[in-house]
Amino acid sequence: MSRDERVGVARRAAGAGATLAVERFRTDLDVEQKNGKTDVVTQADRDAQAAVIEEIRDTHPDDAVVGEEEGALKSVPETGAAWVVDPIDGTNNYVRGIRTWGTAVAAVRDGDHVAAAINLPALGDEYWTDGEATYRNETPVSVSAEDDPEAAVVTPTMWWDFDARDQYGRACQAMVDRFGDLRRVGCAQAELAAVADGSLDGVATNIVAHPWDTVAGVAMIRAAGGTVTDLTGDRWRHDSVGLVATNGKIHDMLLSAAREIDAAE
Known part of the structure; x- marks a missing residue:
């Protein structure tokens, strides 16, 4: 699959997870602790990851998937194609009703990134890259020129x-x-x-x-x-x-x- 096609999958997958998560944002969530009081998870995290993986599997059924929640690998394979998924990055913000959280999906090959998408639905921003340029809501962006x-x-x-x-x-x-x-x-x-x-x-x-x-x-x-x-x-x-x-x-x-x-x- 070409890099452009992988960008499309990353964007669709991140969008699928973000859409599910934003539907439950600022609702009555059952918040669980994983490894400490600041390490929390909700059913929305799990369901969003399932939505992301389902979108990926539609076109890449054999690719490895690395993700935060259960049912995914926890390290990036050194060889072959893989997808790295965070269904809700910023879960502490999410459960507190703070808008800064999102779904991230990266396509990697032989351990290195080739395309990615970050969907921040509560902020109305979608970032994505084809490895050559980065875009926010279809507009190219670049790092700052600040040197002071x-x-x-x-x-x-x-x-x-x-x-x-x-x-x-x-x-x-x-x-x-x-x-x-x-x-x-x-x-x-x-x-x-x-x-x-x-x-x-x-x-x-x-x-x-x-x-x-x-x-x-x-x-x-x-x-x-x-x-x-x-x-x-x-x-x-x-x-x-x-x-x-x-x-x-x-x-x-x-x-x-x-x-x-x-x-x-």
Whole structure:
């Protein structure tokens, strides 16, 4: 299947999950905890993932599917075609009635992204990339041109649980020390999409992030002209330690900040 065809599948699949999820948004949800009080799931997450996978299976019945909820692989295969799915990224926002959440679908081959879509239905935005360019609602977008750290806006992305709050604090401090301001959005794929369209100048974490939280957004940023590396400064991949994604112009400074997160107190 061509890259354009994979883009179409990614967009339809993300749309299917987002449509189901938005129908239940701001309704009476039964919220369950998975691995902690901040790690929550709803039946909408499970049903949205099923809707995404059903759309993918219509045209790619034999491809691997990597996803957050049960019934999907938890790591990206190194060879062959696969799809990386997050049915509701930003579930904590979703259950609180905050609009910043979405469904993300990325097509990968031999472990690397080739196309992706992020559908944020409560915001009315759909992002997608064919690997050559990134679009928001059919309009091409690009990373920002901001090169002044004191004017840049960045975010500490992903989540540091209660046993790692010292790292959370260092992440915020390292960024505040270097940059004009920071945001905490609560939806990793929305944050990455915001770097791709220039709304944010960079995001960073020191952890090994789940592929469903990252692969689609990383594809967006690279196609929009940005830079994404691990903590060593090497090209980021789905199993990298740390993720630093920027417009390229502030990358070295944000990389320096990210490296401080693990520093001894």
